[in-house]
Amino acid sequence: MALTILFGSFVLLLLIGTPIAFCLGIASFLTVAYLGIPPLIVFQQMNAGISVFALMAIPFFIYAGDLMVRGDIAARLVALAASLVGHFRGGLGQVNIAASTLFGGISGSAVADASAIGGLMIPQMRQRGYDVDYAVNITVTSSIIALMIPPSHNMIIYSISGGGQISIADLFTAGILPGFLLAMGLAAAAWYVANKRGYPITAFEGWGNIGRRALGAIPGIILIGIIFGGVRSGVFTATESSCIAIVYALLITLFVYKSMGWTDFVAATLGAVRTTAMVLLIIGAAAAFGWLLAYLRVPAQMIDFMQSMTDSPLVIFLLLNVLLLFLGTFMDMSPLIIITTPIFLPVVKAFGMDPVHFGVILVLNLGIGLCTPPVGAVLFVGCAVARIRVAEAIKTIWPFYFAAFVVLMLVTYVPAISLWLPSVFK
Amino acid sequence: MTAFTAWQVWGRFVVNDSPSWTEPASVLMMGWFILLGSAVGVREGYHLGFDILVVVLPETPRRVLVTISDIAVTGFGGAMAWYGYQLAAGTWNNVSPALKIPVGISYTPLIVGGVLIVLFSLERILRRLAGLPEPHLEADPADSVA
Amino acid sequence: QEVVLRSADTHPDGYPTVEAVKFMSDVLKKETDGRISIQVFDSHQLGEEKETIEQTKFGVIDLNRVNFAPMNGIVPATIVPCMPYIFTSKENMRSVMDGPIGEDILKAFEPAGYVGLAVYDSGARSFYNSKHPIKTLEDLKGLKFRVIQSDLFVDMVNALGANATPMAYGEVYSGLQTGLIDGAENNWPSYESSKHFEVAKYYSLDQHSQCPEVLMMSKVSWDKLSPEDQTAVRDAAKQSVTKMRELWDAQEEKSRKIVEAAGVEINEVDPAPFVKAMDPIYEKYADTPELKDLVKRIRDTQK
Ligand code: NA
Ligand code: NA
Numbered sequence: 001m002a003l004t005i006l007f008g009s010f011v012l013l014l015l016i017g018t019p020i021a022f023c024l025g026i027a028s029f030l031t032v033a034y035l036g037i038p039p040l041i042v043f044q045q046m047n048a049g050i051s052v053f054a055l056m057a058i059p060f061f062i063y064a065g066d067l068m069v070r071g072d073i074a075a076r077l078v079a080l081a082a083s084l085v086g087h088f089r090g091g092l093g094q095v096n097i098a099a100s101t102l103f104g105g106i107s108g109s110a111v112a113d114a115s116a117i118g119g120l121m122i123p124q125m126r127q128r129g130y131d132v133d134y135a136v137n138i139t140v141t142s143s144i145i146a147l148m149i150p151p152s153h154n155m156i157i158y159s160i161s162g163g164g165q166i167s168i169a170d171l172f173t174a175g176i177l178p179g180f181l182l183a184m185g186l187a188a189a190a191w192y193v194a195n196k197r198g199y200p201i202t203a204f205e206g207w208g209n210i211g212r213r214a215l216g217a218i219p220g221i222i223l224i225g226i227i228f229g230g231v232r233s234g235v236f237t238a239t240e241s242s243c244i245a246i247v248y249a250l251l252i253t254l255f256v257y258k259s260m261g262w263t264d265f266v267a268a269t270l271g272a273v274r275t276t277a278m279v280l281l282i283i284g285a286a287a288a289f290g291w292l293l294a295y296l297r298v299p300a301q302m303i304d305f306m307q308s309m310t311d312s313p314l315v316i317f318l319l320l321n322v323l324l325l326f327l328g329t330f331m332d333m334s335p336l337i338i339i340t341t342p343i344f345l346p347v348v349k350a351f352g353m354d355p356v357h358f359g360v361i362l363v364l365n366l367g368i369g370l371c372t373p374p375v376g377a378v379l380f381v382g383c384a385v386a387r388i389r390v391a392e393a394i395k396t397i398w399p400f401y402f403a404a405f406v407v408l409m410l411v412t413y414v415p416a417i418s419l420w421l422p423s424v425f426k
Numbered sequence: 427m428t429a430f431t432a433w434q435v436w437g438r439f440v441v442n443d444s445p446s447w448t449e450p451a452s453v454l455m456m457g458w459f460i461l462l463g464s465a466v467g468v469r470e471g472y473h474l475g476f477d478i479l480v481v482v483l484p485e486t487p488r489r490v491l492v493t494i495s496d497i498a499v500t501g502f503g504g505a506m507a508w509y510g511y512q513l514a515a516g517t518w519n520n521v522s523p524a525l526k527i528p529v530g531i532s533y534t535p536l537i538v539g540g541v542l543i544v545l546f547s548l549e550r551i552l553r554r555l556a557g558l559p560e561p562h563l564e565a566d567p568a569d570s571v572a
Numbered sequence: 573q574e575v576v577l578r579s580a581d582t583h584p585d586g587y588p589t590v591e592a593v594k595f596m597s598d599v600l601k602k603e604t605d606g607r608i609s610i611q612v613f614d615s616h617q618l619g620e621e622k623e624t625i626e627q628t629k630f631g632v633i634d635l636n637r638v639n640f641a642p643m644n645g646i647v648p649a650t651i652v653p654c655m656p657y658i659f660t661s662k663e664n665m666r667s668v669m670d671g672p673i674g675e676d677i678l679k680a681f682e683p684a685g686y687v688g689l690a691v692y693d694s695g696a697r698s699f700y701n702s703k704h705p706i707k708t709l710e711d712l713k714g715l716k717f718r719v720i721q722s723d724l725f726v727d728m729v730n731a732l733g734a735n736a737t738p739m740a741y742g743e744v745y746s747g748l749q750t751g752l753i754d755g756a757e758n759n760w761p762s763y764e765s766s767k768h769f770e771v772a773k774y775y776s777l778d779q780h781s782q783c784p785e786v787l788m789m790s791k792v793s794w795d796k797l798s799p800e801d802q803t804a805v806r807d808a809a810k811q812s813v814t815k816m817r818e819l820w821d822a823q824e825e826k827s828r829k830i831v832e833a834a835g836v837e838i839n840e841v842d843p844a845p846f847v848k849a850m851d852p853i854y855e856k857y858a859d860t861p862e863l864k865d866l867v868k869r870i871r872d873t874q875k
Contacts, residue, residue: 017480018495019473021464026502040509041632043536047513048623050460051532053449163616274472277463281473284460294617295578449721517626519684521645523722529622529645 049287059276060242090194148179161341328369461539503543510536579635592816631792654783701755764827
C-alpha cells in the first residue's frame with residue numbers, strides 16, 4: 001500500500017505538470033503520513049541531500065561549461081576539430097562529432113554541448129548543403145559524448161547517489177574509452193548516412209592550418225588537462241578542480257581571448273544559479289524519496305524479485321538497460337540517476353557488476369534518453385537551435401540511435417571498456 | 427548574484443587550504459542558495475517538469491490541472507516551513523563540531539524557502555484566477571541541464 | 573500486538589555491531605514470544621550518523637548504533653571516553669564502560685532525548701606509517717598523518733609533534749603511495765581491510781583512541797513500551813554486548829594474522845610520554861567540572 005501511494009501520487013503529480021522536485025517531495029510526504037512516521041523526516045532528508053560538499057562541483061562545472069560556451073573556448077576547439085577531420089566523407093558531420101568529443105571534455109553537460117556546438121555547426125552545415133535534420137541528429141546524439149568524457153557532473157551525482165563511496169576519479173577515467181567508442185559509432189553512422197545522401201567532402205586544410213588552430217585551442221586543451229589531471233592525481237578533489245575550472249575559464253575568456261562582455265558574464269552567472277537550484281532541489285527531494293525506498297526495503301525486494309526471475313547476470317543487465325531506456329524516454333537524466341541508483345546499484349552488485357562499470361552504463365543509457373521524445377532536453381535544444389520540429393528530427397535519427405545502442409551493449413557486456421583505463425591509472 | 431561571487435571565493439579558499447570550517451560553511455551557504463533559488467524558480471516557472479500532457483490539453487482543463495498542481499506545491503511549501511521549524515528547534519542545542527554553531531541553523535533555509543514557495547505559488551494561482559499571463563511554463567531549454 | 577523496532581547502522585551487513593543488534597533481536601523475540609523484534613538497516617541505508625541521530629530523537633527510527641564521537645556535541649559526557657589515551661587497554665575500557673562510570677554516561681543520554689542501552693567496542697586506534705617504527709615522541713616529529721575531520725584528532729596529532737592532515741578515507745591509500753602523507757591511524761580491522769598495510773608497513777600500537785560505539789533508543793519509542801518490555805529491551809541489549817565482543821575479538825585476531833603474514837613490522841609503545849603530551853588537549857576539551865570528574869574517575873580505575 002505504501003508503495004502504491006508513493007509511486008501513484010508521484011506519477012499523478014508528474015502528469016499534471018508539477019515540477020519533478022515537488023512530485024518527489026509531495027509523494028514522499030503523503031507516504032510518510034500514511035505510515036505514521038513523523039513527516040519531518042522528508043525535510044530532514046531533503047536538507048541532508050543538498051548538504052553534500054561534493055555537490056558543489058555540479059554547479060561549478062555547469063558554470064564553467066556555460067562560461068566556455070559564451071566565451072570563445074568552445075569555438076576554438078570546434079575550429080581545431082574542423083581542421084582535423086573535415087576532409088573525411090560527410091565532412092562537417094564528422095567535425096560535429098569530433099567537436100563534441102573535444103569540447104565535451106570540458107563542458108561536462110550534454111545540453112551545454114548541444115547548444116554550443118549546435119549553435120556553431122548547424123548553420124554552417126545548412127549553408128554547405130547538408131540537410132538540417134542530419135545536422136540536428138548528429139548534434140543531438142554526439143552530445144552524449146560530453147557525458148562520458150570527464151568531467152561529468154552526472155558521474156558525480158551517481159557517486160553521491162551511490163552513497164559517496166564510489167571513486168569519482170575512477171568514474172571519470174572509466175568514461176573516456178566508452179566516450180571515444182561512442183564517437184566512433186556515431187561517426188560510422190554519420191558516414192553511412194552521408195554516403196547514402198551523397199554529401200560533399202571538404203579539402204584537407206594542411207598541417208600548417210591544423211597547427212595554427214591547435215595553438216589557438218591550447219587554453220581549452222589545458223583546461224581539460226587541469227580538470228582530468230587534477231582529479232586523477234588526487235591533488236584536487238572534483239569540487240576543487242571544478243572551482244579552478246571556473247577561475248581559469250574566466251581568466252581566459254576575459255583576458256586572453258577578451259571574448260566576453262559584462263552582459264555575457266551576468267547571463268552565464270544567472271543561468272548557472274537557476275540550473276543549480278533546479279537540479280539540486282531535485283537531488284534533495286530525491287533523497288527523501290530514496291530514504292523511503294530504503295525504509296520500505298525496495299532495493300532488497302528488487303534483488304529478490306530479479307533473482308527469482310533469472311540467475312543469469314547477462315539477462316538481468318539487458319533487462320535493466322531496457323528498463324532504463326524506457327524510463328529515460330520519460331524523464332530527465334539527473335533525477336533518474338538519483339532515483340534509480342539506490343535501487344539498481346545493490347541489484348547489479350548482487351549480480352557481480354562493478355559500481356564504476358554500472359555508473360558508465362547508467363550515464364550512457366540515460367544519455368540516450370536525453371535524445372528521445374517525449375522528454376529529452378538535448379533533443380529540444382538541438383531542434384530549438386535549428387528551428388525544426390521534433391518530429392522532423394526523429395524521422396531520420398534511427399541510424400544514430402542504432403549506433404548508440406550498439407555501443408551501449410558493448411559497454412554493458414565488455415566491462416574492460418570501462419574498467420581497463422582506471423586500472424591502468426591506479 | 428553577489429552571493430554567487432562570494433560563494434566562488436569560498437571555493438577558492440577551499441583550494442588554497444582546508445581549515446575544517448570552510449567545507450561546512452560553504453555547504454551551509456549552498457543550502458540557502460538552493461532553497462531561495464528554488465522559491466524564485468516556482469515564481470518564474472523554471473523548474474524541470476513533465477509538461478507534455480499539460481501543454482497539449484485545451485485551455486480550461488489545463489488551467490484546472492495546473493492550479494491543482496500549484497495548490498499541491500503550496501501545501502508542500504507550507505509543510506517545508508513548518509517541519510523545517512520543528513527540525514531547527516529540535517536540533518538547536520546540538521553543537522556542530524566544525525563551526526561551533528547550533529546544528530539547527532542548517533534547517534533555517536527550509537523555513538524561509540518554504541514560506542517563499544507558499545507566497546510565490548499563491549501568487550501564481552491568483553494571477554491565473556485574475557486572467558493575467560502566466561510566467562512561462564517551461565524554462566528556456568538552453569538553461570536546463572542534462 | 574507486534575512491534576518491529578527499526579535500527580540504523582552505518583557498518584555493512586556482517587560487521588560485529590550489525591550482527592550484535594541482530595542477536596539482540598533474536599533474544600528479544602524469545603523473551604517476548606515474538607512480540608518485539610528488530611529490523612536492522614545496515615550500510616547507512618537510512619542516512620549518515622548525524623542524520624540518523626536526529627531521526628532517533630524525533631522518533632522516526634527506534635534504535636541507532638553510532639559512535640560516541642558524533643554524540644559529543646549533543647551529550648557532553650560522551651567526550652570523555654573519546655579523549656586520547658584515556659584508557660590503558662581494551663580490558664580497561666570494557667570494565668569502565670560496564671561499571672558505574674559507563675552507567676552514568678549512558679544515563680546522560682536521556683535529557684537529550686535518547687536512552688543509552690549498550691556500549692560496543694570500536695577497537696583501539698594506533699598509528700601506522702611508511703617511514704619507521706614509532707617508539708618515542710621523537711619518532712613522530714615531522715611525520716604527516718591523515719586524520720578524520722575532527723578538531724580533537726587534529727589537535728592530538730599536532731600536540732604529539734606530528735602534522736595532522738584531514739583527508740577523506742578513500743584518498744588515504746593513494747596519499748600513502750604518492751607520499752602526500754606518511755601515515756594514518758586506525759584499528760586492526762580497518763588497517764587490514766583498507767589495505768593500507770601494503771603501503772604503510774610500520775604499525776605502532778600506542779592505542780591513542782578507543783572512542784566506543786553506543787546502541788541507543790529514541791526516547792519517543794521508549795516511552796511507548798510497557799515497563800516490562802523496557803526491561804526486556806535493556807536485558808537483550810546487555811546480552812548483545814557479550815556477543816559483540818566475541819565477534820570483535822575474532823575479527824581483530826583475523827585481521828592481525830593477515831597483516832602479520834604480509835610482513836608488517838609491529839611494535840608496542842610505552843604510552844607515558846604520549847599521555848603527558850596530552851595535557852593541553854585535556855585542558856581544552858574536558859573543560860567542565862563534570863567532565864574533569866569523569867576523567868578523574870576513569871584514571872582512578874587505572875591505579
Ligand atoms: Na564531459
Ligand atoms: Na527522453
